[in-house]
Amino acid sequence: MMLRISNKNKLIASFVALLLIGLLASTTVAYFHVKKRLEVAIQQEIQLKADLVAVKLNHLTQNTIEQVNHFALHLDLSGIELEQHPSFEYFLLRHPNHNGLEYLGYVVDSDGYYGIANWQAPAGYDPRKRPWYIEGKKANTERFGKPYISVDSDLQALLAVTSPITQNSKFVGLATAHIKFDYVLAILRDLDLGLAGKAFLVDQHGNVDLPQIQDVDLTWQAEVKNIIKQGVTSSLSNATNSSTQLFYITDAIEHIASRIVFAVPKAAVSQKIYQDTLTLLIKFLLIFILVMFALYLSNRHLLAPLFNYLELDSVTRLPSKKHFKQQITQDFLPLNKPGRLLIINMENFSRITAAYPATTVNLLQNKIKERIQLQLTEHSLLGNFSESRYIAYYQLSEGDNHALLIALTSALSQLYEVAGGEIYCNFRIGVCDFPEHGNDIETLIDNSFSALASISRQHNNTFAVFTPKINQQFSDVQKIHNAMTKALYAKEFTMVYQPQINSLSGELFAVEALVRWHSKTLNRTVSPAEFIPIAESNGLMVSLGENIIRQVFSQVAQWNEQGLTIAKVSINISPQQLLAHSFYDNLMRWINDVKVSPKQIELEITETSLLQDPTASIAILNKLNQCGFSIAIDDFGTGYSSLEYLNTMPLHKLKIDRSFVIDLDKKTKSAVLVKTIIAMAHNLGLEVLAEGVENQAEASTLQVLGCDNIQGYLYSKPLSASDLVDYIAKREQSNIKQLRQKA
Ligand code: C2E
Ligand code: CA
Ligand code: CA
Numbered sequence: 001m002m003l004r005i006s007n008k009n010k011l012i013a014s015f016v017a018l019l020l021i022g023l024l025a026s027t028t029v030a031y032f033h034v035k036k037r038l039e040v041a042i043q044q045e046i047q048l049k050a051d052l053v054a055v056k057l058n059h060l061t062q063n064t065i066e067q068v069n070h071f072a073l074h075l076d077l078s079g080i081e082l083e084q085h086p087s088f089e090y091f092l093l094r095h096p097n098h099n100g101l102e103y104l105g106y107v108v109d110s111d112g113y114y115g116i117a118n119w120q121a122p123a124g125y126d127p128r129k130r131p132w133y134i135e136g137k138k139a140n141t142e143r144f145g146k147p148y149i150s151v152d153s154d155l156q157a158l159l160a161v162t163s164p165i166t167q168n169s170k171f172v173g174l175a176t177a178h179i180k181f182d183y184v185l186a187i188l189r190d191l192d193l194g195l196a197g198k199a200f201l202v203d204q205h206g207n208v209d210l211p212q213i214q215d216v217d218l219t220w221q222a223e224v225k226n227i228i229k230q231g232v233t234s235s236l237s238n239a240t241n242s243s244t245q246l247f248y249i250t251d252a253i254e255h256i257a258s259r260i261v262f263a264v265p266k267a268a269v270s271q272k273i274y275q276d277t278l279t280l281l282i283k284f285l286l287i288f289i290l291v292m293f294a295l296y297l298s299n300r301h302l303l304a305p306l307f308n309y310l311e312l313d314s315v316t317r318l319p320s321k322k323h324f325k326q327q328i329t330q331d332f333l334p335l336n337k338p339g340r341l342l343i344i345n346m347e348n349f350s351r352i353t354a355a356y357p358a359t360t361v362n363l364l365q366n367k368i369k370e371r372i373q374l375q376l377t378e379h380s381l382l383g384n385f386s387e388s389r390y391i392a393y394y395q396l397s398e399g400d401n402h403a404l405l406i407a408l409t410s411a412l413s414q415l416y417e418v419a420g421g422e423i424y425c426n427f428r429i430g431v432c433d434f435p436e437h438g439n440d441i442e443t444l445i446d447n448s449f450s451a452l453a454s455i456s457r458q459h460n461n462t463f464a465v466f467t468p469k470i471n472q473q474f475s476d477v478q479k480i481h482n483a484m485t486k487a488l489y490a491k492e493f494t495m496v497y498q499p500q501i502n503s504l505s506g507e508l509f510a511v512e513a514l515v516r517w518h519s520k521t522l523n524r525t526v527s528p529a530e531f532i533p534i535a536e537s538n539g540l541m542v543s544l545g546e547n548i549i550r551q552v553f554s555q556v557a558q559w560n561e562q563g564l565t566i567a568k569v570s571i572n573i574s575p576q577q578l579l580a581h582s583f584y585d586n587l588m589r590w591i592n593d594v595k596v597s598p599k600q601i602e603l604e605i606t607e608t609s610l611l612q613d614p615t616a617s618i619a620i621l622n623k624l625n626q627c628g629f630s631i632a633i634d635d636f637g638t639g640y641s642s643l644e645y646l647n648t649m650p651l652h653k654l655k656i657d658r659s660f661v662i663d664l665d666k667k668t669k670s671a672v673l674v675k676t677i678i679a680m681a682h683n684l685g686l687e688v689l690a691e692g693v694e695n696q697a698e699a700s701t702l703q704v705l706g707c708d709n710i711q712g713y714l715y716s717k718p719l720s721a722s723d724l725v726d727y728i729a730k731r732e733q734s735n736i737k738q739l740r741q742k743a
Contacts, residue, residue, distance in 0.1 A: 011310055026284065031277045038273050042195065043248070046262050049191060050250040053199070053260055056187060064161050064177055065142055071104060072163035072175035106165060107133060108173040136162030136174045188260065195272060197264040202249075313384040315362045316369045321391065324383030325441045328393050332381070332434075333441070335395075339434040341444040342392040342405075343452050344372065344412070347426035347460055349388030360419045367416050368425070375408040391445070396433070405431060405463045413461035428455045429463035437466050450474060457537065458608065480531055481538045483521040488543055493517050495551050496718035497569070499727065500689060500711045503703045508731060510568035510602070512711065513552045514718045515544075536574055545577040550590055555721055556601070557594040564725060570602035570632055575609030579616055584623050598628035602653065606634045610649065618649055625650035632689070637677065647684050654681045656707070658692025665697040671705065678706045 105116030107127045114121045127133050136143050142163045165173045188199040246269065248262040296303065311323035319327060332339060346352075346368070353361055365387070372382055372390055380394035394404070409429060416423045430452025438444040451466040454473065464470075487493060497511040515532075518525045535541040552571050559566060577583055591598060603624065610617045610633070621631055632653035633646065637660055656677060664670050674690075681688045690702045693712030702710060719727055 023281070023285070027277070027281055030280055030284075031273070034277045034280060035273045038276060039269065042246075042264065042269060046197070046248045046264065049199075050248060050260060050262060053187060053191065054250050057184065060179060060184075061144070061161075064179055065144075065163070067104065068161045068163045068175050068177045069142055071106070071177075072165045075106060075165045075173075075175060076167060104175070104177045106173055106175045109137070109171060110173075113173075132160045132162060132176070133174055136164065136176070137171065140164050140171065195264050195268040197262055197268075199260055199262045201258045202261050316365055316384055318369060318390070319381070319383040321383065321385050324381065324385075324391055324393075325445075327381055327383075328441050332379075332393060332395070333439070336435070337379075338396040338436075340394055340396055340404075341432055341434065341441075341448050342390075342394075342408075342463075343385060343430040343445070343448040344390040344392065344408075345428050345430070345452055346388045347428055348424075352423065352425070353387075356419075356423070360421075360423075363418045364416055364423055364425070367418060368412065371411045371414075372408065375404060375411055377404070393434075402463075402465075405429065409461055409463055426460035428452055428460060430455075430466070431463055432466035447471075477534055479522065480519075480526060480534050481540070483519045483526075484517075484531060484535060484540055484544070486521055487517060487519055488540070488547060490520070491547075492519060493544065493547055493551075494720075495548065495555065496720055497724045498711060498718035499716045499724070500568075500570075500709050501715050503699070503707055503710050506735070508566075508728060509709070510570060511566055511724065512570045512572075512604070512718075513548070513555075514572070515548050516718075532574065536576055541574050541576045542580050545574060546586065546590075548572075549587065553590055553594045553596055553601075556596045558721075560596065560600075562725075564728065566600075566728075568600060568602045568630065570604050572604045572634065575606075575612050578605060578609065578620060579613060584620060587624075587629075588627065598624075599630075602630045602632050604632045604634040604655070606638075607636060607646065608638070610646070614645075621650050635691075637673075651684075651686055653687045653689060653709075655711075656688065656690045658712075661690050661692050661698055661702070661712075663698075665701045671701065674702070674707070675705045682706070 105114060107114050109128065112126045112128045114125070114127045121127070128137075139162075142161070144161055161177045161179070163175045164171055165175055184201065188201065191199050244266055246264045246266060248264075250260040308319075308323070311320050312318060313320060318324075328341075352364065356364075369382065369390070372392060376382060376392060377394045377397060380392060383391045385391040409427065412425065412427045416425060430448040430450070432438060432444055432447040432451055434444055437447045447466040447470075450470045451464040454470045455462060455464045494516050495513050496516050497513055499508045500510040500512060501507070502509050515528050516525070517528070517531060532541075535544050549571060552569060556566075556569050591601070605617075605621075610621075625631065630652040631650060632655055633651055634655050635657045636654050637657045654677070656674060660670050660674050660677075664674065678688050687708045688706075689709035689711060690698075690707050691711050693699050693702065693710045693714045695714060698712075699710055699714055716727060
């Protein structure tokens with residue numbers, strides 16, 4: 001089977017593939033682009049924050065100096081005794097804990113008095129012995145000292161500021177203030193760095209003050225130290241990184257030896273980059289789809305012909321099934337004019353595809369298309385239903401009747417000359433009419449298919465028009481099929497036997513086994529003429545055939561045991577059974593099971609079935625013949641075969657069909673025909689039996705014409721096995737009587 005993808009689907013598939021590749025490429029580019037840009041942006045943002053903090057701290061130190069200077073000047077100018085002056089007390093009290101100032105105070109050089117707002121100097125504490133005082137006094141100008149750890153252990157200052165107090169050009173003491181460590185830390189802590197970043201102070205040796213980084217992973221410390229040491233040597237703020245973190249270090253802040261370090265986890269950065277890329281892509285995709293959709297909407301009328309073109313079958317350039325349906329629904333049915341829908345089925349397509357290369361098949365398909373198109377009217381549409389089926393619709397012209405269908409059937413059945421050879425194609429056409437048989441395309445198609453299926457297996461190059469009866473028949477067939485499946489298990493099939501009589505001796509020499517079925521499900525007796533064809537076309541014949549053959553074999557075995565000798569029992573074999581690949585083996589197995597001789601069995605095969613696949617038939621018949629089965633040809637005269645042809649097969653008996661027998665005594669034409677058949681059969685060494693003989697007149701004529709055997713109601717209807725035994729017994733008695741009378 002060739003797989004055909006419609007061009008439209010191909011286009012869509014390539015478009016989607018292109019889109020996916022494009023997306024993948026843009027994702028990769030976008031990812032690296034965004035990653036770089038984001039890293040730069042993060043660095044810039046953090047640097048900005050670092051700068052802000054530096055400005056804030058610089059402002060703080062500057063402000064502190066100003067306050068201390070201002071205080072010193074105030075003390076300078078006061079010209080009064082400095083110790084415990086109430087107005088200074090008041091001034092000091094107003095200042096503590098303000099704007100990051102740890103405290104403001106002053107020391108009197110002459111007696112070491114320490115006037116301070118909120119700190120009670122311990123007994124014996126002499127500020128004049130502290131390094132900041134000694135250095136401050138020596139410098140004799142405003143000065144920033146190193147942070148120190150006070151004697152009072154919980155007091156930590158980041159920065160000590162001193163300013164000399166002079167009265168009448170004479171040094172009298174120092175004004176002093178400390179910048180609060182906590183205040184600076186609070187600033188850092190309040191800083192929102194995003195991305196789970198942290199900021200902290202590090203001294204010039206790279207030591208991090210532990211309390212400020214309680215919630216930061218301490219394993220960094222060594223790394224941080226290292227980085228700070230490197231960073232300190234460079235005057236610029238710079239970024240560097242460890243295995244897990246990105247670090248940013250600020251410049252040294254004026255007067256403060258410490259630096260501020262920012263740390264951002266790399267994982268958080270990657271996560272953000274990933275999310276940003278994804279958001280970007282989704283936006284990109286949405287915009288893309290939106291733009292494409294808008295483009296499609298605004299250009300629909302321009303794209304329609306393209307899509308229509310793409311809908312066409314790649315071989316025949318005909319609309320696909322789907323597109324055909326759309327077009328009929330949109331363009332034809334709304335006109336409400338009578339029309340006709342055709343399903344044109346190529347019966348031997350699978351054999352043709354098996355026998356010819358694809359290119360030849362494609363050429364053939366196009367030739368078929370051309371022939372159909374030639375026959376169609378102006379207002380019509382042809383489409384591809386599948387590789388082996390065409391679908392056509394045309395508006396009915398007045399008085400058309402079936403002229404177009406007849407012409408089309410005849411045109412299609414002509415030989416096709418393709419690729420230097422000749423190909424013969426069989427067609428069947430299912431037809432139904434709009435609006436008579438359906439108002440919508442689906443119903444029309446369904447009914448055309450019903451019409452198609454109603455054409456019997458034997459008929460090719462013909463058409464059938466839908467009738468509501470057809471659907472009823474199909475549902476009846478379905479019912480019978482279902483009932484038959486059950487009946488096989490329920491053993492509802494039984495056998496009857498019809499005697500065959502020798503015309504000359506009047507002897508019963510054989511019986512034909514015929515199947516009977518009373519269906520419990522259907523609650524009626526179904527004739528084999530009704531259910532055998534259904535079994536054949538629905539795949540049940542092989543199972544049913546097995547059931548029949550085994551019943552007959554065991555019946556023959558039983559008769560043999562009873563001492564009732566019937567020379568031959570003939571069984572009807574359908575073509576499906578005969579050609580089933582295990583038929584011969586099964587038959588041998590079954591007959592061996594019951595120990596019946598094949599010589600007692602005759603197989604009846606119709607001439608049409610033999611001609612379905614003559615080569616295979618001859619092969620199997622030869623095998624059967626060699627084993628001792630005899631072969632009868634059934635329904636002779638109803639097919640088209642010649643006796644010469646049948647001569648190549650190992651046959652024993654020829655059964656003339658009942659249609660030749662009816663009123664044989666009154667029809668001279670039939671008599672001539674039957675005479676010829678009998679003569680030819682005898683020439684070929686075949687016995688002849690006439691079927692369906694109902695009266696003595698027919699029987700006598702047959703006898704005159706030389707017919708060997710007779711079967712029919714004249715002698716007996718088909719009988720059950722036990723009735724047959726009685727029948728044979730009665731016949732023997734009357735034969736004896738007749739013999740006695742003659743004697
Ligand atoms: P067939 O093989 O041609 O069988 C002969 C048919 O003619 C039988 O119909 C029989 O009952 C009928 N018949 C016999 N004598 C007369 C007569 O004098 N006048 C008339 N009008 N009919 C007569 P039946 O049993 O209904 O079978 C019909 C067909 O069904 C058979 O035709 C055969 O093709 C098929 N069939 C029946 N039994 C079997 C079977 O076991 N296996 C297979 N494969 N097919 C079977
Ligand atoms: Ca028969
Ligand atoms: Ca027959």
